[in-house]
Amino acid sequence: xxxxxxxxxxxxxxxxxxxxxxxxxxxxxxxxxxxxxxxxxxxxxxxxxxxxxxxxxxxxxxxxxxxxxxxxxxxxxxxxxxxxxxxxxxxxxxxxxxxxxxxxxxxxxxxxxxxxxxxxxxxxxxxxxxxxxxxxxxxxxxxxxxxxxxxxxxxxxxxxxxxxxxxxxxxxxxxxxxxxxxxxxxxxxxxxxxxxxxxxxxxxxxxxxxxxxxxxxxxxxxxxxxxxxxxxxxxxxxxxxxxxxxxxxxxxxxxxxxxxxxxxxxxxxxxxxxxxxxxxxxxxxxxxxxxxxxxxxxxxxxxxxxxxxxxxxxxxxxxxxxxxxxxxxxxxxxxxxxxxxxxxxxxxxxxxxxxxxxxxxxxxxxxxxxxxxxxxxxxxxxxxxxxxxxxxxxxxxxxxxxxxxxxxxxxxxxxxxxxxxxxxxxxxxxxxxxxxxxxxxxxxxxxxxxxxxxxxxxxxxxxxxxxxxxxxxxxxxxxxxxxxxxxxxxxxxxxxxxxxxxxxxxxxxx
Amino acid sequence: xxxxxxxxxxxxxxxxxxxxxxxxxxxxxxxxxxxxxxxxxxxxxxxxxxxxxxxxxxxxxxxxxxxxxxxxxxxxxxxxxxxxxxxxxxxxxxxxxxxxxxxxxxxxxxxxxxxxxxxxxxxxxxxxxxxxxxxxxxxxxxxxxxxxxxxxxxxxxxxxxxxxxxxxxxxxxxxxxxxxxxxxxxxxxxxxxxxxxxxxxxxxxxxxxxxxxxxxxxxxxxxxxxxxxxxxxxxxxxxxxxxxxxxxxxxxxxxxxxxxxxxxxxxxxxxxxxxxxxxxxxxxxxxxxxxxxxxxxxxxxxxxxxxxxxxx
Numbered sequence: 001x002x003x004x005x006x007x008x009x010x011x012x013x014x015x016x017x018x019x020x021x022x023x024x025x026x027x028x029x030x031x032x033x034x035x036x037x038x039x040x041x042x043x044x045x046x047x048x049x050x051x052x053x054x055x056x057x058x059x060x061x062x063x064x065x066x067x068x069x070x071x072x073x074x075x076x077x078x079x080x081x082x083x084x085x086x087x088x089x090x091x092x093x094x095x096x097x098x099x100x101x102x103x104x105x106x107x108x109x110x111x112x113x114x115x116x117x118x119x120x121x122x123x124x125x126x127x128x129x130x131x132x133x134x135x136x137x138x139x140x141x142x143x144x145x146x147x148x149x150x151x152x153x154x155x156x157x158x159x160x161x162x163x164x165x166x167x168x169x170x171x172x173x174x175x176x177x178x179x180x181x182x183x184x185x186x187x188x189x190x191x192x193x194x195x196x197x198x199x200x201x202x203x204x205x206x207x208x209x210x211x212x213x214x215x216x217x218x219x220x221x222x223x224x225x226x227x228x229x230x231x232x233x234x235x236x237x238x239x240x241x242x243x244x245x246x247x248x249x250x251x252x253x254x255x256x257x258x259x260x261x262x263x264x265x266x267x268x269x270x271x272x273x274x275x276x277x278x279x280x281x282x283x284x285x286x287x288x289x290x291x292x293x294x295x296x297x298x299x300x301x302x303x304x305x306x307x308x309x310x311x312x313x314x315x316x317x318x319x320x321x322x323x324x325x326x327x328x329x330x331x332x333x334x335x336x337x338x339x340x341x342x343x344x345x346x347x348x349x350x351x352x353x354x355x356x357x358x359x360x361x362x363x364x365x366x367x368x369x370x371x372x373x374x375x376x377x378x379x380x381x382x383x384x385x386x387x388x389x390x391x392x393x394x395x396x397x398x399x400x401x402x403x404x405x406x407x408x409x410x411x412x413x414x415x416x417x418x419x420x421x422x423x424x425x426x427x428x429x430x431x432x433x434x435x436x437x438x439x440x441x442x443x444x445x446x447x448x449x450x451x452x453x454x455x456x457x458x459x460x461x462x463x464x465x466x467x468x469x470x471x472x473x474x475x476x477x478x479x480x481x482x483x484x485x486x487x488x489x490x491x492x493x494x495x496x497x498x499x500x501x502x503x504x505x506x507x508x509x510x
Numbered sequence: 511x512x513x514x515x516x517x518x519x520x521x522x523x524x525x526x527x528x529x530x531x532x533x534x535x536x537x538x539x540x541x542x543x544x545x546x547x548x549x550x551x552x553x554x555x556x557x558x559x560x561x562x563x564x565x566x567x568x569x570x571x572x573x574x575x576x577x578x579x580x581x582x583x584x585x586x587x588x589x590x591x592x593x594x595x596x597x598x599x600x601x602x603x604x605x606x607x608x609x610x611x612x613x614x615x616x617x618x619x620x621x622x623x624x625x626x627x628x629x630x631x632x633x634x635x636x637x638x639x640x641x642x643x644x645x646x647x648x649x650x651x652x653x654x655x656x657x658x659x660x661x662x663x664x665x666x667x668x669x670x671x672x673x674x675x676x677x678x679x680x681x682x683x684x685x686x687x688x689x690x691x692x693x694x695x696x697x698x699x700x701x702x703x704x705x706x707x708x709x710x711x712x713x714x715x716x717x718x719x720x721x722x723x724x725x726x727x728x729x730x731x732x733x734x735x736x737x738x739x740x741x742x743x744x745x746x747x748x749x750x751x752x753x754x755x756x757x758x759x760x761x762x763x764x765x766x767x768x769x770x771x772x773x774x775x776x777x778x779x780x781x782x783x784x785x786x787x788x789x790x791x792x793x794x795x796x797x798x799x800x801x802x803x804x805x806x807x808x809x810x811x812x813x814x815x816x817x818x819x820x821x822x
Contacts, residue, residue: 158669269787272787273784273785273787276780276783276784276787277780277781277784280777280780280781280784281773281774281776281777281780283792288787290787445786447812460818464814464816469814470812470813470814470815471814471815471816471817472814472815472816472817473817474816474817474818474819475818475819476672476817476819479668479670479672479817481666481668481669481670481674483666483667483668483669483674484666484668484674484676484815484817485664485666485676485813485815486815487813489681489812489814490763490786490787491786491787493787494787494789496813499664499666499676499815500664501664501676501813509805
C-alpha cells in the first residue's frame, strides 16, 4: 500500500512522504523478528486536565491581557487536550514584575538550606505524581510512554533533587569566592522534553537564589502548567516561579524584557542567534543550548550488536527530536555493509505508533510543522541522490507519524548531512581512517555531542580529544544525568546545564 | 581620514627613542625601527601598503606604523586557525614554559618598553609600573597552565555504570580588542591575551592607534619566546575599520571587546558576533591591582563531558 504516515498532515508533505517510502512496503506485515503484542495503552484517566489554562503569575491563575487562547492537541490523535492562554508583552511584564518582587522581598533573603528544602519537596512530589506527568507528557508531546515514564519524569525529579542539595553549599561550588544570585531568570524551553527541560532550567536557578519566568513551548505547555500544582503543594512562595504560555512572540518579549538579568534558552540555533542579538549591548548573561548534527562513529573493532543498539537509541529515541541525536552515522568502511544489515534488521523490530502504548518504541512527530520539515528534508535527500530505506512497519491512520528512516549514499555536502532534521532520520557516511572520521565529524557548524564505538580504550580517548563536541559518549549514546554537564561547542550554543557547572550561569561569582 | 595622533606626554624630555633625540646625542646614525604587523610569526607590512604617522607630544616624528586592512585581519584569522591544532595540542607544561619565557624576555627588554611607553604618553614612573604589572600577569598565567583544568574540570558521579568526567578545552580562535588607556597598554594585552593562549586558544589582537609601538615590540618578544607563529597575531591601526570583520568572521570562535569603549560600537560588534554564536566578552575594566583571574581563562574554554562505560 501507499503510505499513510501523515494523512492528516500537510498537503505538500503528503506527496513527499509517498516518495520516501520504499518501493516494496507490505502493509501490516511485521518484520521477521518483530513479535506483535496486543495493545497495552496506558490509561489517561490519571490526568485531570482543565478545559482552559490561564497564566501562572505570582502564584495565581490570571487571565491574559491579550484575551487570547490557543489549543494544544495530541499529535498522535489530533484531539484537542486543552486551551491555553497566550501571553503578550503586558502579561510578560506582569510576570517579570512578580518575579522581581519575589526575588527582592522573599527568595533571595531565604537561607540556602530553606531554598533547598523547597526543591527537595518538589522532587519528591514529582516522584509521587510521576505516572500522571508521564502520561500527560506522552499525550501532549507524542513521545512513547516508555520514555516519558523511564527517562523524562524520573530525570526531571532527579534534577530537582540534585540542585536542592547545592542550595546551601554554593560556597563549595566556587571555593574562595563569594557568590550571589543574578536576579530574575527568563527561561524559554523546547517541546522535545518539556518537563525535563523545565527541570534543567528551574532547579539550578532556584537553588542559586534566582526567581524565574518560564515560557514552555507552544505545542507542549501542559506539563509546565501541571507543575504549578506541584509548586503549590510544595508551598513555594508566590512569584518565585511564573509560567507564561505562548509562541515565539511571547518568548521574544520575555528575553528582551529590560528587567530580566539572565536568559536561558534551549531550542533551535536560528532562534538562539536571535536571542544573542536581542541581548547585545545589555548586561544580561545568556546560556544557549541549541541544535546539533552529532556524529556517531563506529570503528571496525566495535562490538557491533551493541553499536547497533546505540545507533538506534541515538537517532530514534524520542522520534529523533533530540538536539544531541546521533543523526550522522560514520561507519568504518570495512564493516559498513555488516552494520547496515544489522541496523535494518533491528529497525524492522521497532514499534511505531500510539505513544501511550507501553510497547511503543517510536511515537508521534510533535507537530505538523515538524513533520513537514522532516518530510521536506528527506525529500531533499532523495533529490540529491541518496538512497532511502524504511522498515515495513505500519503507521497509525491518524496523527503525525514518520517511519524511522535510513539514508545511505550520503555525502558531506548533502543537506541531510548538514542540517538538523530533528526527526527519525539517520544519514549514513563511511570513513577509512580515524583521522578521516575526526575531520568529517568536525565538519559542521554544530558541536553538541558525539558517539564513539570501539573496543580500544586509547582510541576512545584520542577521539574524545579531537572531537569538537560538548558531550562525547563512548560505547553508549544519549545518556543523561543531573551531575553531568551538558552543552555545546560552536553554533550549538554556550554555557552548561547540569552538574556543578550548571550553577555558574545563575550566579555572580565575585 | 584623519591620522591619529599620539597621547600627550608629560615627560617627553627624557624620550630617547625618537630619532631626533638620538641623533643629537650621538655621532652615529641610529637605526630606526619599522613597525609592521605580526601575522603567522612573521612581520609583514599591511597588504594595503598603508601606514599612519606616529608623532610624539611635540609633533616630532616617531614612526610610520602599518595601518592594518580588512584583508590583513582575514590573513591573521587564517594564521590563527592554522596554529590552533598545534598550540591546543601542546602539553599544558609546555604552554606554561612558553608563557614564562615571554615574561623573561620582557624583563630583559624592560628599558626598551619603558621608552616606548613613554614615547606614547606615559610618565617614566607609570611606564615602569606598567612593565612590572605586565610581567607579573604573564608569570601568573604561566603558572596556571597545568592547573586551571583541575580547578574547572570535574568527575561526575552519574547514577549508572559510567566513568563521567568534564574537562575544559580551548574555544578556538579568539579576536581581542584590548583596553587602551594610560597604564593599560602592554598590561591590557597581557591581561586579555595571556588567559586566552594559556588555555590553548589562538588569537588575533587588534591594537588601537595610540598603542602600536610597545605592541609591535611585544610581538618581537613573542617571536623570540618559542611561541609558535600564529598563536598571537597583532594588527595595528583603526580598529573601527577591521574589527567588524573579525566580529563577523565565521572562522573566529570568540571575541573580547574589552577595549571597545564606545557602547554603540560594542553593541554592533556583539550583533555581528551573533551570526556564528561567538562567545563574547563585553567591554570592561580591570581592577587597579589586577594580576589575573581564572574566570578569564574559563571564559575561553568549552567544557567537554565524556561518558565511558565501566565493565569487565
